[in-house]
Amino acid sequence: MGASLPREATDQKGQSMTRITVDTEIAAPIERVFEVFTDLEQHSTRTANIHKIEVLTVGPFKLGARWIETREVLGQQDSAEMEVTAFERNRSYTITHHKAGARIDAVFTFTPVGDHTNVRVEFGLDSHGLPPGILAPVRWAIASKVRDVIGQDLADLQEFIEGSTGAPGH
Numbered sequence: 001m002g003a004s005l006p007r008e009a010t011d012q013k014g015q016s017m018t019r020i021t022v023d024t025e026i027a028a029p030i031e032r033v034f035e036v037f038t039d040l041e042q043h044s045t046r047t048a049n050i051h052k053i054e055v056l057t058v059g060p061f062k063l064g065a066r067w068i069e070t071r072e073v074l075g076q077q078d079s080a081e082m083e084v085t086a087f088e089r090n091r092s093y094t095i096t097h098h099k100a101g102a103r104i105d106a107v108f109t110f111t112p113v114g115d116h117t118n119v120r121v122e123f124g125l126d127s128h129g130l131p132p133g134i135l136a137p138v139r140w141a142i143a144s145k146v147r148d149v150i151g152q153d154l155a156d157l158q159e160f161i162e163g164s165t166g167a168p169g170h
Contacts, residue, residue: 022150023120026158030110033117034090036161037108040067047156049149051077063087074145102126106150121150 026033036046038061044050052070059065063084070079085105086094092109107122123146 018125020123020147020150021120022123022147022154023118024151024154024158025113026117026119026161027115028117028161029115030090030112030117033119033161034110036157037110037119038093040065043069046160047153049073049152049156056081061087061093071149073149119154121154123147123150 036042040053040055040061043053050069050071052068054068054070056066056068057064061084063086065084066081068079068081070077072078080097080099082095082097084093085096086092086107090110092107094108095106097104103126105122105124105126107124109120109122111118111120
């Protein structure tokens with residue numbers, strides 16, 4: 001599993017953002033990987049850190065789909081309303097939510113590698129106009145933990161897809 005060091009970036013308006021990238025290769029075709037990653041009903045049974053998903057919209061995973069996700073973050077249970085803000089079947093999707101004045105985007109990209117699939121997650125934290133120095137210590141303090149959480153989610157889903165018992169775990 002590959003991971004990047006957290007990096008500072010700026011958006012088109014010059015706002016400060018933190019970016020974390022984690023990727024892994026899964027031994028399964030892209031259609032199967034995408035199907036598992038977008039099956040909201042089963043996420044809490046396939047990933048150890050997600051405790052509950054409450055789907056708020058009707059129909060399949062698509063642009064505009066919304067849900068409340070309860071997961072363990074830094075040893076505490078935390079709930080957030082998530083929304084799919086970009087979607088291209090079997091290629092990519094973006095999940096967006098807002099927390100403590102920040103916009104958080106997770107961009108999932110799926111790339112075929114022979115009969116395997118590379119999954120890349122780019123996690124971005126945007127302070128939404130707060131003074132750049134305010135969130136800097138928080139962003140850097142949690143960046144390593146966020147990378148670990150994303151990495152664990154990917155490992156859990158990889159284990160499920162590649163034919164293990166299907167139970168989340170380590």
